[in-house]
Amino acid sequence: MMSVSFFVYSLLISLLVSYVFLLAAVRFTGELVGSYLQRSSRTRRELLLDRVATEQRIYEAEVEENGRKEADDWEEIDSSVLGSAANGGKADQDWKGVVGFFHPFCNAGGGGERVLWAAIRATQKRWPEAICVVYTGDHDVDKTTILNRVKDRFNIHLHPPTVHFLYLTTRQSVLSSSWPRFTLLGQSLGSLRVAYDAFTLLVPDVLVDTMGYAFALGLCRLFFPSMPTGAYVHYPTISTDMLDSLNPGGQGLNAGLGEGWRGMAKRYYWRLFAWLYCVVGSTIDVVMTNSSWTQAHIRSLWGPWRKTNKSDIDVVFPPVAVEELVSKVDVSEDSERKRGPYIVYIAQFRPEKNHQMILEAFASLTASNSKYPAYLGETPKLVLIGSVRDSDDATRVYKYRLLARELRIEDSVDFVCDASWTQILGWMRRASIGTNAMWNEHFGIGVVEYQAAGLISVVNESGGPKLDIVVDVDGKPTGFHASTTEEYAEAFKRALSLSPEEALAMRYRARKSAQRFTDRGFAEKWVKNMDRLIQLQTKATLEAGAGAKGSLCNDW
Structure with a gap:
C-alpha cells in the first residue's frame, strides 16, 4: 500500500515539475x-x-499657406482631470x-x-x-x-x-x-x-x-x-448565453443544436474554448x-x-453622434408633419442582424391593411441601410431582395447599401421608426442614433438595446421591445398608431435618453x-x- 502511495505521490510531483519546466520553457x-x-x-x-x-x-x-484650420471643432479634453503618472505627477501630455x-x-x-x-x-x-x-x-x-x-x-x-x-x-x-x-x-x-x-x-x-x-x-x-x-x-467571444442557446428552444444561430452526441461534443468543445478564453483574458491589463x-x-x-x-x-x-444628430435632425411639431410611416433598420448585412425577421414582420404589418391617420393614409415603407463588406454580404443582400419579392413587399422595401452620412441623416429626418432585430446585441449604436434623431425604437428584447438603451425615461417608455415576428409586427403597428402628440412626447423622451451616449x-x-x-x-x-x-x- 505504501509503495503504491509513494508511486502516485512521485508521479504527481513529476507531473508538477514537468509542468513548471514546460511553462518556464514556453515563457523563455x-x-x-x-x-x-x-x-x-x-x-x-x-x-x-x-x-x-x-x-x-x-x-x-x-x-500656413492656405490659412485653414482643422475641420474638427471637437472640444479638447482637459488634461488636468486625468490620472497621475508613475512618478506621482500628472500624466505626460507629450x-x-x-x-x-x-x-x-x-x-x-x-x-x-x-x-x-x-x-x-x-x-x-x-x-x-x-x-x-x-x-x-x-x-x-x-x-x-x-x-x-x-x-x-x-x-x-x-x-x-x-x-x-x-x-x-x-x-x-x-x-x-x-x-x-x-x-x-x-x-x-x-x-x-x-x-x-x-x-x-x-x-x-x-x-x-x-x-x-x-x-x-x-x-x-x-x-x-x-x-x-x-x-x-x-x-x-463565448458566453453562458451561447451555451444555453444549445438547449431546445434556445435562440441565436446555434439554437437547439445541443442534442445527441454531436451536441454533447459541441458543449464540451465550447467549454474547453471558454477555459482558454478565460486564460488569455486574465493577461490583459x-x-x-x-x-x-x-x-x-x-x-x-x-x-x-x-x-x-x-x-x-x-x-x-x-x-454615438448624439450631438450632431440633435443639431441636424429636428424634433418638433413642424418636423412631425414631415415624417412618414417609414421604418429604418441601420445595420451591416450580417446573418446575426436577422434582416429576415424584419422583412417578415413588415410583410405581416402590410398584410393587415391597417390605416394610420397620423400619416394621412400613406402606406408604410421599410428602409434597410447597411454597409456591404464583401461578396458574402452582397450575396446576402441579393437573397433579401428575393425574399422581399416572395413576400410581395418589394415595392415597399428600399435597400440602401454603403450609405453616406448625409443619406443616413436624410432618412433619420423622414422616418418614424428605427428597428433592430439582433438577439443579444452587445450594445446597439444604431439604436442610440435612432433615439438621438427622435425615432421610436422597436428593438429585440435582449442585450444592450433592452438593458442600456431603450429604457423608460421619467417613468414612460422610449420605444418597444419584441422577440418574435408577430411581436415585431404588432410593435410596428402600435408605434405607427400613436397620435401625433403621443409620438412627439415619446420622441422627446428618446432624445433625452440618448444624451447618455455622447x-x-x-x-x-x-x-x-x-x-x-x-x-x-x-x-x-x-x-x-x-x-x-x-x-x-x-x-x-
Whole structure:
C-alpha cells in the first residue's frame, strides 16, 4: 500500500515539475521571440518616426499657406482631470510613444469601427505627440481613402500625420470561411498568426485590441511581458448565453443544436474554448466593455482569473453622434408633419442582424391593411441601410431582395447599401421608426442614433438595446421591445398608431435618453483608461532603465 502511495505521490510531483519546466520553457521561448521581433522592427520604427515628422511639416506648411484650420471643432479634453503618472505627477501630455490598434477590418464602416476612430481621435487630442498605428488587412485602400471615409461615414476628423496604417497579409486567417469546422477555436488561433504578422511589421509601446481578439493580446503578453495591453470588448467571444442557446428552444444561430452526441461534443468543445478564453483574458491589463450586458459576461468569465490589480472591467459606452444628430435632425411639431410611416433598420448585412425577421414582420404589418391617420393614409415603407463588406454580404443582400419579392413587399422595401452620412441623416429626418432585430446585441449604436434623431425604437428584447438603451425615461417608455415576428409586427403597428402628440412626447423622451451616449462621454472614459496603459508603459520603461544602470554598476 505504501509503495503504491509513494508511486502516485512521485508521479504527481513529476507531473508538477514537468509542468513548471514546460511553462518556464514556453515563457523563455516567447521572450526570446519577442526580443528578436523588437530588434528586427527597429528600422521600421525609425522610418515611421521620420515619416511622421515629414508629414507634420507638410501639414503645417499647408495650413500656413492656405490659412485653414482643422475641420474638427471637437472640444479638447482637459488634461488636468486625468490620472497621475508613475512618478506621482500628472500624466505626460507629450508622451511620444506608439500605440498599436489591432483592428484587421478597420474599413468595414460599422459601429465597431466608429469606436476605433473615436478612440484614435481622443488619443490624438490627449497625447498629440503619440503615434497611432492601425494594423489592418484592407490592402485595397490607402491612408487618404480610409481617412476620407471616416469623415464621410462618421464625421470624425483625425490628424493625418500621427495616424498610420500597417497592412497585414494574413487577415484571411480570422475569417469564418477559413474555418468551416471548429470556427471559434480556428479564428482565435488564426488571430495568433495575424498578431505575429503585426509584430513583424512593428512592435508598439502599447497594444490595444478594439475588435475582440483576446488571443492576440495573450500572444503579446507572451512575447513582450512588460508591454501594457488593453481591450475594448464589444461582445464576449463565448458566453453562458451561447451555451444555453444549445438547449431546445434556445435562440441565436446555434439554437437547439445541443442534442445527441454531436451536441454533447459541441458543449464540451465550447467549454474547453471558454477555459482558454478565460486564460488569455486574465493577461490583459485594462479591459473596457461597451455595455452592462457585455460587462456582466466578461466579469463572469475573466474576473475570477484576473489578478487584484487587474480587477477593473469598466463600461465605456460606444461613441454615438448624439450631438450632431440633435443639431441636424429636428424634433418638433413642424418636423412631425414631415415624417412618414417609414421604418429604418441601420445595420451591416450580417446573418446575426436577422434582416429576415424584419422583412417578415413588415410583410405581416402590410398584410393587415391597417390605416394610420397620423400619416394621412400613406402606406408604410421599410428602409434597410447597411454597409456591404464583401461578396458574402452582397450575396446576402441579393437573397433579401428575393425574399422581399416572395413576400410581395418589394415595392415597399428600399435597400440602401454603403450609405453616406448625409443619406443616413436624410432618412433619420423622414422616418418614424428605427428597428433592430439582433438577439443579444452587445450594445446597439444604431439604436442610440435612432433615439438621438427622435425615432421610436422597436428593438429585440435582449442585450444592450433592452438593458442600456431603450429604457423608460421619467417613468414612460422610449420605444418597444419584441422577440418574435408577430411581436415585431404588432410593435410596428402600435408605434405607427400613436397620435401625433403621443409620438412627439415619446420622441422627446428618446432624445433625452440618448444624451447618455455622447462622443465626449466616450472620449473622457477612453482617455482615463488609456492613461492607465501609458502609466504602465512609463513605469516599465523607468524600471528597464534602472535595471540597465544597475547591471552596468554591478559589472563595474
